[in-house]
Amino acid sequence: MLVNKKKLAAMVDSASSQTPIEGRSQWQDAMVRFKQNKAALVSVFVLFAMITIAFIGPLLSQWDYETIDWALTGNAAEMGAPSIANGHFFGTDDLGRDLYARVLQGTQISLMVGIIGTVVAVLVGVLYGAVSGYFGGRIDNVMMRFVDILMSIPYMFILIILFVMFGRSVYILFIGLGLFSWMDMARIVRGQTLSLKQKEFIEAAVASGVSDFTIIVRHIVPNLLGIVVVYTSLMIPNLILLESFISFLGLGIQEPLTSWGALISDGAKTIQYGTLWQLAFPLGFFITGLFCFFFIGDGLRDAFDPKDR
Amino acid sequence: MFSFIIRRTFSSIPTILILILISFALMRLAPGSPFSSDRGLPPEVLANLEAKYGLNLPWFEQLYTYLKGIIFSFDFGPSFKYKDRSVNDILAQGFPVTLTYGLWSFFIAVAVGIPLGIAAAVRHNTKLDYLAVGFSIGAQVLPNFVMAPILVIIFTLWLNWLPGGGWNGGEWQYVIMPVIALSTSYMASIARITRSSMLEVLSANFIRTAKAKGLANSSIILNHALKPALLPVISYLGPAFVSMITGSVIIDIYFSTGGMGQFFVDAALNRDYSLLMGVTIVFGVMTILFNTIVDIAYAWLDPKIRL
Numbered sequence: 001m002l003v004n005k006k007k008l009a010a011m012v013d014s015a016s017s018q019t020p021i022e023g024r025s026q027w028q029d030a031m032v033r034f035k036q037n038k039a040a041l042v043s044v045f046v047l048f049a050m051i052t053i054a055f056i057g058p059l060l061s062q063w064d065y066e067t068i069d070w071a072l073t074g075n076a077a078e079m080g081a082p083s084i085a086n087g088h089f090f091g092t093d094d095l096g097r098d099l100y101a102r103v104l105q106g107t108q109i110s111l112m113v114g115i116i117g118t119v120v121a122v123l124v125g126v127l128y129g130a131v132s133g134y135f136g137g138r139i140d141n142v143m144m145r146f147v148d149i150l151m152s153i154p155y156m157f158i159l160i161i162l163f164v165m166f167g168r169s170v171y172i173l174f175i176g177l178g179l180f181s182w183m184d185m186a187r188i189v190r191g192q193t194l195s196l197k198q199k200e201f202i203e204a205a206v207a208s209g210v211s212d213f214t215i216i217v218r219h220i221v222p223n224l225l226g227i228v229v230v231y232t233s234l235m236i237p238n239l240i241l242l243e244s245f246i247s248f249l250g251l252g253i254q255e256p257l258t259s260w261g262a263l264i265s266d267g268a269k270t271i272q273y274g275t276l277w278q279l280a281f282p283l284g285f286f287i288t289g290l291f292c293f294f295f296i297g298d299g300l301r302d303a304f305d306p307k308d309r
Numbered sequence: 310m311f312s313f314i315i316r317r318t319f320s321s322i323p324t325i326l327i328l329i330l331i332s333f334a335l336m337r338l339a340p341g342s343p344f345s346s347d348r349g350l351p352p353e354v355l356a357n358l359e360a361k362y363g364l365n366l367p368w369f370e371q372l373y374t375y376l377k378g379i380i381f382s383f384d385f386g387p388s389f390k391y392k393d394r395s396v397n398d399i400l401a402q403g404f405p406v407t408l409t410y411g412l413w414s415f416f417i418a419v420a421v422g423i424p425l426g427i428a429a430a431v432r433h434n435t436k437l438d439y440l441a442v443g444f445s446i447g448a449q450v451l452p453n454f455v456m457a458p459i460l461v462i463i464f465t466l467w468l469n470w471l472p473g474g475g476w477n478g479g480e481w482q483y484v485i486m487p488v489i490a491l492s493t494s495y496m497a498s499i500a501r502i503t504r505s506s507m508l509e510v511l512s513a514n515f516i517r518t519a520k521a522k523g524l525a526n527s528s529i530i531l532n533h534a535l536k537p538a539l540l541p542v543i544s545y546l547g548p549a550f551v552s553m554i555t556g557s558v559i560i561d562i563y564f565s566t567g568g569m570g571q572f573f574v575d576a577a578l579n580r581d582y583s584l585l586m587g588v589t590i591v592f593g594v595m596t597i598l599f600n601t602i603v604d605i606a607y608a609w610l611d612p613k614i615r616l
Contacts, residue, residue, distance in 0.1 A: 156555040157589040268458035290450040
């Protein structure tokens with residue numbers, strides 16, 4: 001008995017000397033799981049390096065993205081190859097413009113299109129989905145039917161028509177891409193909202209007289225953030241792909257500005273002259289960038305939702 | 310089931326109408342006339358031209374004529390730029406080309422992707438599985454506009470096996486590269502989705518029961534696991550078809566196949582609005598019809614949907 005009492009006292013002692021166990025939030029859990037995913041972690045570093053190069057790199061070159069090196073014009077196939085000597089680290093394009101500066105400039109634009117377009121799409125999609133799911137019933141029916149209709153239209157064609165009609169500026173590209181890609185997000189958010197609004201804390205908010213708008217913004221949307229983060233990270237590369245697609249057709253970004261798609265298109269047009277570097281450098285950046293985004297997205301999905309693989 | 314098919318088919322009609330209305334509205338809202346050029350036509354000539362194409366009428370009358378033409382005689386009107394040809398002529402010329410390699414691509418993506426996904430799931434964590442996963446990750450960053458130049462470099466410039474473009478009436482040498490370029494990334498997605506849903510189904514209780522009964526592995530997979538595992542794949546086919554159709558624009562441009570995409574981009578650059586609308590509507594109707602078929606197939610396969 002005595003021994004037992006001592007043990008008990010020791011246990012009480014050690015228990016009281018320990019700090020209370022801290023609860024871990026969903027976000028901390030997700031961070032831990034994300035850090036275990038090597039591919040995703042490496043991708044974060046590579047992507048960070050790429051963004052840094054894209055914005056600082058142009059300062060290191062004596063050429064900018066629109067100046068033509070007249071010494072090389074018309075002879076890009078023979079003299080435009082990558083060389084340190086004349087300062088064209090990645091060679092020149094067909095017109096004699098420095099490819100290094102152009103690739104970095106294209107990287108800036110492509111990343112910006114991906115990120116800003118995604119922000120537009122996420123804002124619209126989350127609000128639309130949350131409103132539709134929260135109010136339910138007939139409103140939900142009408143709103144989701146509208147999304148169904150929009151989703152079954154090959155909007156790429158409509159988007160191209162928009163570019164043709166209202167001019168090709170970067171801003172139309174940002175907004176247009178965003179406005180045509182929110183539907184998936186709206187569907188996912190609506191599904192989550194439908195199950196969220198059954199929860200007690202929403203009931204409590206309704207009972208204490210909080211307005212619908214405040215409930216959506218303060219209580220529903222913050223609880224959706226996990227899933228939104230995951231789909232956002234997967235949306236960025238898809239928008240970059242879309243933008244590259246349009247620019248590849250020559251309908252997107254306008255000269256002298258450029259983007260990955262436009263650079264790949266230019267490089268692809270001249271491969272028969274043996275100027276492989278004109279395709280290889282933009283393609284290398286494009287593939288690396290997309291890989292990083294996809295790995296980060298997959299990593300986030302596994303981190304936030306370990307069941308769903 | 311029958312009534313569901315009827316209902317689903319009819320519910321696609323408003324979608325088609327909305328598509329036509331959107332394209333029509335865009336065309337009306339567009340600044341400038343399709344005939345205004347750099348040289349600047351005299352106003353009388355412009356007025357005559359607009360009268361010839363019915364552009365001087367009020368918008369509802371134009372819409373009515375346009376809709377009537379499409380619905381009753383499948384007529385998309387004259388092209389604004391190709392003076393001697395109607396939109397229908399151009400569609401009839403380009404559409405078969407796009408359809409040929411489009412259907413081949415779709416067929417190959419499904420016929421290779423699904424078995425590959427199943428094999429990877431059944432041989433989970435073997436070399437075959439890793440190969441399939443590696444392929445599907447790699448192909449994510451190889452969309453058609455990246456595949457096309459790479460294929461040309463390999464097969465035309467280095468190996469000199471295949472022609473780098475053209476169509477030549479659809480001879481097989483000319484079809485191979487467009488089909489590979491268009492189908493690869495979808496094949497990978499289909500394989501990935503099939504694999505993950507097959508893995509999930511294979512760990513379900515009813516599969517364990519089937520194993521406990523002593524059923525042969527092949528019979529478990531084909532008779533019990535396949536049907537539920539294919540549901541997510543089928544719902545992916547709709548969006549895949551839409552983006553394949555869009556992707557065909559790239560293929561047409563890059564390989565100069567003479568398909569719809571080339572006309573579409575030309576029309577976009579030339580502001581040939583009637584041709585733009587015609588192409589958009591035909592592609593749109595195709596996607597909407599395909600989505601309807603996918604929905605019906607889904608309802609047929611999914612035991613949870615009661616009709």
